[in-house]
Amino acid sequence: MWLCLFDGARERRLELDRGAFGQFSTTVQDAGPGTRYGFRADGPFDPERGHRFDPAKLLVDPYAVTLDQPFHYNARLAAPRADGTDTAALMPKAVVTALPDLAAAPPPLFRPGGFIYEVAVRPFTHLHPEVPEALRGTVAALGHPAILDHLVRLGVDAVELMPITAWIDERHLPPLGLTNGWGYNPVAFMALDPRICPGGIGELAATVAALRSVGIGTILDVVFNHTGESDRFGPTLSLRGLDNATYFRHLTDGTLVNDAGTGNTLACEHPVTRRLILDTLRHFVGRAGVDGFRFDLAPILGRDAGGFSRDADLFRDIAGDPLLADRVMIAEPWDIGPGGYQLGQFPDGWLEWNDRYRDRVRRFWRGDRHMLGEMATALAGSSDVFSPPATRSVNFIAAHDGFSLGDLVAYAGKHNEANGEENRDGHGENFSWNHGHEGPTDDAGIVAARRHDVMALLATLFASRGTIMLTAGDEFGRSQNGNNNAYAQDNALTWLDWDGRDRELEAFTAELAATRRACPQIAGPELLSGEPGTDGLADALWLTPTGTPMTAPDWEAAEAGALAMVLSRDGRRVAVLLNRTADEVSFHLPGREAHTWELEADGCIRVNPRAIAIVTEGVP
Structure with missing residues (x-):
């Protein structure tokens, strides 16, 4: 192994000494902050045994915290060893960086039951007229x-930043004139991508502090399931060239396991990989003060040759780490590997993205039959998925992956033609609808109906128990023209249109957030029992519009689309009234002496067609 120091294009190689346990080291007296460096490693090229050493390939330090430039895909990075193609001129160099000591971060601002706002950093501010041009993106x-x-106006409790560490384009994108704008193809786990965080860890820490100053936490979306080195035809950039057999999972014939669907899968069960992951998490908590992490394709974190386990070593390591134990941990609980769907199976305390909630809400408002009971379960925290005492659900209706909220009601099918894959990519079943016209239209009636449906979807989200998540721009009607896999569209298709945003819809969303925040009966993560509490009131009542308790025939009616959920906490009640029907519905709610329901007139509360109302009971 060699340490390679760079002064401009000039490279100086220092051979490392091999010590005990296969560790290589050397001491360099003049490699202070600002020194640019990489590694080279030689050894057998024996793919059947997992070895892919190639000394012609310059390698990025897995512990690099600063890079001098972004990664750019070039076919020469994947040249066979026999070609002898040197990649130093193509590769970013790690930069020696002086770092503050790790320190315990303040307690997380975010708590389960709060409002997460998912942000793709570059498209979020790329077109914002009030942000200085040099800062945009x-x-x-x-x-x-x-x-x-x-x-603040929107009522956000935490921003969740889609990946901000250094990534590389997938090899099929450059010939199509496309680039990866989402960052889910990482190379260096600690190094922030120079394109979106040129100030490195200091820039991130300052932004976390600015958000914290207004009461907003920061969650990082991290990818520890694969690297951008892809399959056997992929580039050699870092872990592959350093120790492919250790860092990646293989079958017995040396074939790379592909549980992530990207060509390779990190061996998170290996102590060396686990340490790299833990050190990365500690770096972002102890030096930037982030509140927590959302883990992409998280079952891979807990899988070994025997399958997934909620008691995996990595989960225990995180729970026992003094810097990480109190952080927010969120799992995307699925991947494409064996036993890859693990919704509800992550360790206690972990929150989980809930696609079952997403699909239930979409199907209910689309008008699917026999959905009233499933909708009620979703609203109440998905007790069929999560065990008492509390739901761990992260409820969302739309996310970065899939249709935007606005496109969900405007397109019956995906339109990913711009991705250059003949519309074969992306989810095929989106449970979406279009009011009889696909895509944009000048028909005022259709436009109004779609907007009305978006409002109903937003109201449903904010009326749901558990944590909720909204993707940036969905509060004001963003569209991706029906593209439900826009990861490679770093252009106007995904850049938020701040000038053209629907400000009335944005204000409606802010009002919903304020209502939710004022109603702990809704936001609380505790699962409902239907039993009386200390105030003598049942924590939940499920009623027909006439005010009678729901019975089996009510739940099982194929076309049933109206329901009242009455929640109680500390002697205060709030009602969530759903009306999916095409007619106005009058709801009669149970009264109490000296109490009146908001909006009640003539003994009932009228809810418009295809709408949801959240009403509170006045306190004498």
């Missing part, structure tokens, strides 16, 4: 007063 832009004002 960066992590630092999130700390700009105009952005902070928007987040």
